[in-house]
Structure formats: structure tokens, C-alpha cells
Amino acid sequence: MARSPLTRDEVLEAAAALVKQHGPAALTMRKLAAELGTAVTSIYWHVGNRESLLDALVERTVQDMGAISPTGRTPAERVVSVARRLRRELRERPHLIAMVHERGLTERMFLPAQQALVHEVRAAGLHGTRAADAVRAIQFQIVGFVLVERNRERSPVQSPAETDLWEPGALPGDPSLSRALSRPPDPERLFLLSVRALATALLGPPSR
Known part of the structure; x- marks a missing residue:
């Protein structure tokens, strides 16, 4: 069964999950592509380069925090x-x-x-x-x-606690x-x- 076309929202969701779990340093275009089962070129097409991706993640976080x-x-x-x-x-x-x-x-x-x-x-x-x-x-x-x-x-383990x-x-x-x-x-x-x-x-x- 053919995979449905990748969307920008799916890319951002996967990128956010990687950052949440491992921090920004762990977010590479190659790792993100592997998570999504797609080519690196597809990631670039949806979000641009890594800096553009980080900017998009920041904007998404700002918007998510507004839903209170x-x-x-x-x-x-x-x-x-x-x-x-x-x-x-x-x-x-x-x-x-x-x-x-x-x-x-x-x-x-x-x-x-x-x-x-x-x-x-x-x-x-x-x-x-x-x-x-x-x-x-x-x-x-x-x-x-x-x-x-x-x-x-x-903090390190305290002794005495x-x-x-x-x-x-x-x-x-x-x-x-x-x-x-x-x-x-x-x-x-x-x-x-x-x-x-x-x-x-x-x-x-x-x-x-």
C-alpha cells in the first residue's frame, strides 16, 4: 500500500518529538528523514534547511502555548x-x-x-x-x-538528603x-x- 504524501505538519511533529526527547543537537535532517521513512530531499522541500526548520518549530511552540x-x-x-x-x-x-x-x-x-x-x-x-x-x-x-x-x-545526589x-x-x-x-x-x-x-x-x- 502506497504511503500518503508527507505533509509539513508531519515533518514538524516528528522534529518536535526528536527535540523533546533528545534536545536540539539531536535534530539532524538525516535523522528526521529516517524517522519519517522518507528522503532527506523531501524534508528540505517541506521545511527548507535546518535553521528554517528550527524557526518553524519555535513558531509552532509559540502557537501551541497559546491554546490555554x-x-x-x-x-x-x-x-x-x-x-x-x-x-x-x-x-x-x-x-x-x-x-x-x-x-x-x-x-x-x-x-x-x-x-x-x-x-x-x-x-x-x-x-x-x-x-x-x-x-x-x-x-x-x-x-x-x-x-x-x-x-x-x-542536581547531583545530595548527602545528606x-x-x-x-x-x-x-x-x-x-x-x-x-x-x-x-x-x-x-x-x-x-x-x-x-x-x-x-x-x-x-x-x-x-x-x-
């Missing part, structure tokens, strides 16, 4: 939904995000998520500088959390706290805890 739709009944819930989706997108494609950053398109990439946050903080009654501060604080929390996560994942530093008797009068600190952190739980607390504080009545 808030969910939830309240502005705070919808802010949390945007934060969770953005964190997931950033964690799933670190190499592609790095390529976007290297080409100076990071702010453009984050604009759709920022616009979604603007809509929700305005729905909560915030305007002007207070609204702008809320949007940026939430955005910084998301990006900063992801950076800390990745740094912890890539964080979990070794809190023995049961380390905090007299509060053994449950010692036990909790001796367990590995749950990043998903901590992320939701921090974003919900931040959203609730920022979208609530101003402090006096």
Missing part, C-alpha cells in the same frame, strides 16, 4: 487552571521552550496565558496597577516553580512536622497549594 483555556466557576479557580496548564506545558517541552527563549520570543510565547490571567483578575474586580501586579506575581510564581523543579531534578535532615525528634512537641519534612516533597501538591494561596490573596480585598 481557563476552567472553573470563579476567577481564582480559573487562574489556578491557567497556572496548572502553563506549568504542564513548560515541563513537557523544556528543549523547545529553551529554543523559543534563545530566539527572543519568550514574552510573545507567554502573552496568551498572560491575557487569560488579565481577563480573570479583571473579572475579580482588579484594575490598573493592582491587576498588573497580580498577573505578574502569578506568572512569576509559575515560571519560578518550574525552574526550581528542574533544578532539583538535575533533605529527607535525612529531619529525624523524628528534631522538633520536640511537633513530631508530625518532623515526619512530614522527612518525606520527599510532592511538587504537584505544593504547586497547587502555593498558586491557590497566591490567587486567593491577590484576588481578595486589598490589605489595609
